[in-house]
Amino acid sequence: MEKITDKIAALPQDGTYFSLEFFPPKTAMGMSNLQIRLERMSSGLRPLFITVTWGAGGSTANKSLELAEMCQRQLGLTTCLHLTCTNMSRSLVDGALDEAKALGIRNILALRGDPPRNDEYRDEEHSPSVEGEAEFTWAVDLVRYIRQKYGDYFCVGVAAYPEGHADETCPEVQSPEHDLPYLVEKVKAGADFIMTQLFFDVKAYQRFEGLLRSHPSGVLREIPIIPGLMPIQSYQILKRTTKLSHATIPSGILERLEHVRSDDEAVKRAGVDIVSEIIEKIKDEPLSIPGPRGFHFYTLNLEKAVAFILERCQLISVAVDASDSTAIEEGDHVGNGVNGNDLLQARRRQSSVNSDPHNRVVVDDATSTSHFEAPAVEAGVPKEKVGTRANTLAISEGEGSLGREATWDDYPNGRWGDARSPAYGEIDGYGVSLHVSISQAVSLWGHPATTADVSNIFMRHVSGELSAIPWSEEGLNEESAAIRPELLELNKKGWWTVASQPAVNGVRSDDRLFGWGPRNGFVFQKAFVELFMPAADWHALHARLRSRDDISYLAGNASGTLESSDVDAVNAVTWGAFPGKEIITPTIISNLSFRAWLDEAFSIWHEWRRVHQPRSATARLLGEVREGYWLVNVIHQDYVDGGALWGLLLGEDD
Numbered sequence: 001m002e003k004i005t006d007k008i009a010a011l012p013q014d015g016t017y018f019s020l021e022f023f024p025p026k027t028a029m030g031m032s033n034l035q036i037r038l039e040r041m042s043s044g045l046r047p048l049f050i051t052v053t054w055g056a057g058g059s060t061a062n063k064s065l066e067l068a069e070m071c072q073r074q075l076g077l078t079t080c081l082h083l084t085c086t087n088m089s090r091s092l093v094d095g096a097l098d099e100a101k102a103l104g105i106r107n108i109l110a111l112r113g114d115p116p117r118n119d120e121y122r123d124e125e126h127s128p129s130v131e132g133e134a135e136f137t138w139a140v141d142l143v144r145y146i147r148q149k150y151g152d153y154f155c156v157g158v159a160a161y162p163e164g165h166a167d168e169t170c171p172e173v174q175s176p177e178h179d180l181p182y183l184v185e186k187v188k189a190g191a192d193f194i195m196t197q198l199f200f201d202v203k204a205y206q207r208f209e210g211l212l213r214s215h216p217s218g219v220l221r222e223i224p225i226i227p228g229l230m231p232i233q234s235y236q237i238l239k240r241t242t243k244l245s246h247a248t249i250p251s252g253i254l255e256r257l258e259h260v261r262s263d264d265e266a267v268k269r270a271g272v273d274i275v276s277e278i279i280e281k282i283k284d285e286p287l288s289i290p291g292p293r294g295f296h297f298y299t300l301n302l303e304k305a306v307a308f309i310l311e312r313c314q315l316i317s318v319a320v321d322a323s324d325s326t327a328i329e330e331g332d333h334v335g336n337g338v339n340g341n342d343l344l345q346a347r348r349r350q351s352s353v354n355s356d357p358h359n360r361v362v363v364d365d366a367t368s369t370s371h372f373e374a375p376a377v378e379a380g381v382p383k384e385k386v387g388t389r390a391n392t393l394a395i396s397e398g399e400g401s402l403g404r405e406a407t408w409d410d411y412p413n414g415r416w417g418d419a420r421s422p423a424y425g426e427i428d429g430y431g432v433s434l435h436v437s438i439s440q441a442v443s444l445w446g447h448p449a450t451t452a453d454v455s456n457i458f459m460r461h462v463s464g465e466l467s468a469i470p471w472s473e474e475g476l477n478e479e480s481a482a483i484r485p486e487l488l489e490l491n492k493k494g495w496w497t498v499a500s501q502p503a504v505n506g507v508r509s510d511d512r513l514f515g516w517g518p519r520n521g522f523v524f525q526k527a528f529v530e531l532f533m534p535a536a537d538w539h540a541l542h543a544r545l546r547s548r549d550d551i552s553y554l555a556g557n558a559s560g561t562l563e564s565s566d567v568d569a570v571n572a573v574t575w576g577a578f579p580g581k582e583i584i585t586p587t588i589i590s591n592l593s594f595r596a597w598l599d600e601a602f603s604i605w606h607e608w609r610r611v612h613q614p615r616s617a618t619a620r621l622l623g624e625v626r627e628g629y630w631l632v633n634v635i636h637q638d639y640v641d642g643g644a645l646w647g648l649l650l651g652e653d654d
Contacts, residue, residue, distance in 0.1 A: 018045075
């Protein structure tokens with residue numbers, strides 16, 4: 001029940017601290033695995049506090065509260081709940097705050113969220129139902145409201161942007177100086193601390209912090225400012241998140257990553273170096289106001305990289321459990337640890353027995369039916385040593401068999417990863433969004449009034465004329481250029497493609513177009529495509545697919561009806577063989593992952609519809625499409641025949 005500012009104030013003036021952000025996983029299995037991960041991270045890393053992202057409205061918001069309850073009540077972690085306020089009625093905000101208070105949460109990060117919609121663009125279900133239920137427009141409105149209704153019960157944080165906030169309200173201006181009056185207003189309204197958006201330009205952050213501390217109002221002189229950092233999990237994730245956040249990647253950092261961009265393992269190693277260097281530069285900069293120095297990490301629900309960074313930068317508290325002393329055994333090697341911390345390295349036990357590739361938690365006695373529990377005698381670490389903090393940290397960093405099991409999902413692949421992973425999905429954790437403003441959406445996609453207009457939008461995206469569609473904020477992947485003619489033909493039929501890949505048979509891992517992973521390996525792909533099509537077309541295609549044993553398919557509609565060639569199938573559609581490693585399968589399509597994505601995919605139609613006036617021809621069309629189309633994923637198992645899938649779908653093999 002502690003406030004973040006009270007915990008910071010209790011630290012030594014020259015101390016350091018850190019916090020971690022998590023988002024609600026998209027699947028029940030992901031939530032269960034996140035709980036195991038959080039238990040491990042809270043024990044081994046001991047953050048000062050954690051934050052839980054907010055998904056506005058419906059089940060996503062409920063999942064945020066569920067995760068916050070788990071962290072606050074079950075794990076005993078000081079929890080800060082994000083809360084976005086735009087396009088939400090006062091009653092919804094009250095409900096979230098009352099629930100947080102009931103859970104014992106004392107900390108709120110007050111955010112604006114998506115740009116507010118004018119009344120003429122708001123559909124009936126989002127209209128205020130009661131007089132005086134006016135929605136919030138800016139984060140400062142939420143800060144004022146919390147203070148007016150809840151007094152000082154909550155410790156309130158607000159966001160800041162070291163390189164300026166990119167916003168459609170003033171798109172030509174992105175600078176900290178432009179944002180500063182608004183930040184001052186939020187602090188005057190009652191904000192207790194400031195947390196920044198992620199950045200990689202350390203000089204920009206240092207200038208920003210100096211700008212705040214020297215502001216003539218004086219209100220920013222002593223308020224805690226916590227820089228936000230994102231461990232680099234993969235090159236693709238880095239490019240996506242910096243594009244969405246408008247954060248600059250300095251040329252030196254980009255050059256270091258470009259050399260290894262196709263090897264996630266090498267990217268992650270370089271990322272640990274890069275973020276650690278940023279932290280050390282910030283730590284070396286003298287504070288204008290004495291006080292503890294903090295760092296906030298956007299974990300993306302992963303643990304390995306952040307554990308390495310925290311240990312290397314000596315941000316983990318030096319206080320250890322008494323039981324840790326027993327982790328050093330006679331003959332243990334004490335030398336240069338992988339993160340420069342010999343003491344922690346010396347305390348670790350090696351655990352090389354049992355490489356079973358499941359994410360299992362060690363228990364005293366595993367039940368015979370559980371796939372996620374392992375008796376300590378099987379785990380490769382002596383039973384009495386497992387719970388020590390040093391061993392827990394080693395596990396978070398992926399050491400030994402327990403570490404490999406704990407970090408099994410360390411190389412996420414968005415919605416094509418394993419749906420059992422806490423990091424499954426497009427890992428931003430903020431719920432369904434078009435990732436563009438209303439004006440940008442209209443500029444990109446116009447006002448489609450017929451299905452032919454929609455087909456044209458998808459075809460322009462495939463051909464490279466459009467930089468984004470509602471289901472992808474990026475252009476067509478470079479490798480998909482190999483099947484561009486086939487994709488154009490499918491979209492011309494009114495089958496709108498949202499994801500695809502060509503077949504690949506044993507291409508070298510350093511291939512410019514299809515290669516990935518460590519050197520001297522070989523990579524393989526099964527061709528697949530995911531598309532929206534009218535219900536009648538799906539029923540006709542389904543009749544053709546059911547008799548094929550070389551085809552796997554999944555299909556669903558907005559009402560939640562699901563049809564599948566095999567509900568238990570897990571299709572590895574991309575895999576690689578590399579020297580000295582097990583087969584790596586980064587791209588997986590399964591019933592579980594498809595079902596988790598299905599609701600979001602159809603919700604995007606609804607978000608696109610809300611860009612337009614409710615009674616417009618475009619809104620009517622997009623609503624009809626959402627109700628009358630199916631999302632279909634088709635995989636061809638023959639990865640040797642590159643044209644097999646496309647011939648089937650385009651009718652060329654009949």
